[in-house]
Amino acid sequence: MSALRENWRIVALVVLLVASATALFVPGVPPGTSADGGGDAGGPGTESASQLTNLNYGIQLSGGTRLRAPIVGITAEGVDVQATEATQLEQTVADELGVDTIDVRVRPISNDRQTGAVEVVIENVTQQELRAALEANGYQPDTVRDGVTRETRQEMIATIDEKLRTSALSGASVQIVNVPGGEHFVSITAPDRDREDLVEILNERGVVKIYAVYPGGENGSYVREEVLQRSQMDDISSANREGVGWAVYITVRQDAADAFAQRMVDAGFGDGASCGNYNHSDIQQTTGDGCLVHTLNGEVVTARGVTPGLGGSFANGEFANDPVYVMQTNGSEQANEIELNLEAGQLPAPLDLSEDSGASLDPALAERFKQNSLLTGLIAVLMVSLVVYVRYKRVEVVVPMVATALSEVFILLGFVAFVQYPLNLSHLAGFIAVIGTGVDDLIIIADEILQQGEVETGRVFQSRFRKAFWVIGAAAATTIMAMSPLMVLPLGDLSGFAIITIVGVLVGVLVTRPAYGDILRNLVLDED
Numbered sequence: 001m002s003a004l005r006e007n008w009r010i011v012a013l014v015v016l017l018v019a020s021a022t023a024l025f026v027p028g029v030p031p032g033t034s035a036d037g038g039g040d041a042g043g044p045g046t047e048s049a050s051q052l053t054n055l056n057y058g059i060q061l062s063g064g065t066r067l068r069a070p071i072v073g074i075t076a077e078g079v080d081v082q083a084t085e086a087t088q089l090e091q092t093v094a095d096e097l098g099v100d101t102i103d104v105r106v107r108p109i110s111n112d113r114q115t116g117a118v119e120v121v122i123e124n125v126t127q128q129e130l131r132a133a134l135e136a137n138g139y140q141p142d143t144v145r146d147g148v149t150r151e152t153r154q155e156m157i158a159t160i161d162e163k164l165r166t167s168a169l170s171g172a173s174v175q176i177v178n179v180p181g182g183e184h185f186v187s188i189t190a191p192d193r194d195r196e197d198l199v200e201i202l203n204e205r206g207v208v209k210i211y212a213v214y215p216g217g218e219n220g221s222y223v224r225e226e227v228l229q230r231s232q233m234d235d236i237s238s239a240n241r242e243g244v245g246w247a248v249y250i251t252v253r254q255d256a257a258d259a260f261a262q263r264m265v266d267a268g269f270g271d272g273a274s275c276g277n278y279n280h281s282d283i284q285q286t287t288g289d290g291c292l293v294h295t296l297n298g299e300v301v302t303a304r305g306v307t308p309g310l311g312g313s314f315a316n317g318e319f320a321n322d323p324v325y326v327m328q329t330n331g332s333e334q335a336n337e338i339e340l341n342l343e344a345g346q347l348p349a350p351l352d353l354s355e356d357s358g359a360s361l362d363p364a365l366a367e368r369f370k371q372n373s374l375l376t377g378l379i380a381v382l383m384v385s386l387v388v389y390v391r392y393k394r395v396e397v398v399v400p401m402v403a404t405a406l407s408e409v410f411i412l413l414g415f416v417a418f419v420q421y422p423l424n425l426s427h428l429a430g431f432i433a434v435i436g437t438g439v440d441d442l443i444i445i446a447d448e449i450l451q452q453g454e455v456e457t458g459r460v461f462q463s464r465f466r467k468a469f470w471v472i473g474a475a476a477a478t479t480i481m482a483m484s485p486l487m488v489l490p491l492g493d494l495s496g497f498a499i500i501t502i503v504g505v506l507v508g509v510l511v512t513r514p515a516y517g518d519i520l521r522n523l524v525l526d527e528d
Contacts, residue, residue, distance in 0.1 A: 055416065064189070066187065068187045073119050073152070089106050121152070159344060159346070164201070206337075213293055214267045247328045270314055412507060441476075441513050
């Protein structure tokens with residue numbers, strides 16, 4: 001028992017090595033991997049169903065695509081608009097510019113915003129036109145510029161991230177990149193994916209609308225009213241059911257079901273309605289009692305009437321008991337696209353992919369990077385071992401030293417496998433740096449203990465070890481402080497290098513280097 005207490009650092013090292021091996025090689029242990037060893041089905045960041053480890057590789061080591069595109073929009077800032085005026089101003093500006101209200105967004109004055117702003121997120125609207133539309137309604141913006149507000153950029157990041165996740169691109173990442181001149185780009189990295197996969201998801205905003213078109217205006221003219229919004233929806237799924245075909249099944253939130261049914265009754269759908277001709281660009285060409293119209297990105301998906309049975313359920317309150325709204329589509333592809341867009345939400349603004357400065361990396365080239373990185377690491381270990389042997393010429397000292405340094409790398413690999421951190425070339429450079437700093441510290445320990453004369457007692461050993469460890473601890477603190485800015489600043493690959501280096505230094509100082517001290521104590525005292 002006393003021997004176990006004296007060597008508890010070695011025991012801790014062994015436990016960490018076992019845990020790291022589990023995270024690296026046991027399928028289903030890290031979050032985001034499956035128990036069949038194949039990771040997410042076809043998901044990015046994994047090699048294949050036959051991969052040997054749970055490591056997650058980034059674009060540089062698995063191939064993939066990186067897109068960078070600006071957000072379409074112009075913004076008027078310094079607009080004196082209050083929250084109570086926001087909705088009306090959106091409609092007014094949309095009418096003045098001849099655009100849909102979904103393309104106009106008013107950011108009123110609030111606790112978080114000292115001045116208001118108005119955004120128009122559509123092409124072919126100029127700064128002069130937006131300024132003129134605001135001035136015509138009594139608003140005097142301070143400036144009108146290209147781009148969107150900070151709030152919209154944050155919403156873009158959240159929505160794109162959700163779209164990528166919902167469409168099984170779980171290994172993709174998205175961030176805002178600032179460039180000189182104040183312009184902002186959305187940067188998206190998708191390991192193991194083609195450019196076409198990304199563009200297909202991002203090329204459209206995913207705006208799904210459900211309208212009721214009915215003769216409710218003056219002299220029986222038709223009006224178009226949005227009757228069901230995303231915030232009123234709960235569960236969403238697409239399916240191909242007999243008698244219906246491919247459709248999206250939307251469960252209306254319980255607290256919104258009665259209000260939705262009443263709106264349908266007020267619009268004249270309580271007894272059912274037949275939909276004749278429907279023209280989305282000129283609804284006055286509509287014929288019939290009324291239509292329920294579904295659009296995706298402004299294009300009509302379906303325009304249908306309401307059966308008497310459904311209309312009756314609106315009128316008698318039965319719809320609220322089972323509030324499932326069926327949006328029929330034209331096939332499985334359209335149904336899946338609508339489901340995705342409703343689940344992830346619409347993009348606050350479109351991306352200008354025509355100016356994309358994206359790049360793709362071929363998987364074969366990425367595989368060569370991976371092999372070359374492994375070869376570089378092995379050469380580094382071999383050279384370090386050779387230098388250490390030349391210095392000490394004692395195998396019993398060199399072997400534990402190299403094994404301890406390699407254990408740091410193994411534990412670090414287990415850590416990145418468990419957290420599913422995608423490895424790129426910069427991270428592998430961090431691993432090599434960890435090997436170098438680790439061996440440096442182990443040499444300091446060995447020199448302090450072996451080069452200062454005979455070690456006669458455990459007390460002498462402990463004194464020398466503490467002295468060496470103070471030097472190691474100070475060096476580690478310096479390294480962490482130097483790397484911390486690189487870790488938190490948006491510096492791309494340098495951040496990954498800093499993260500791996502800092503975690504490696506912490507593992508070394510807290511576990512592996514104290515364990516090497518125990519190994520060396522047993523070796524020296526046994527010899528004496």
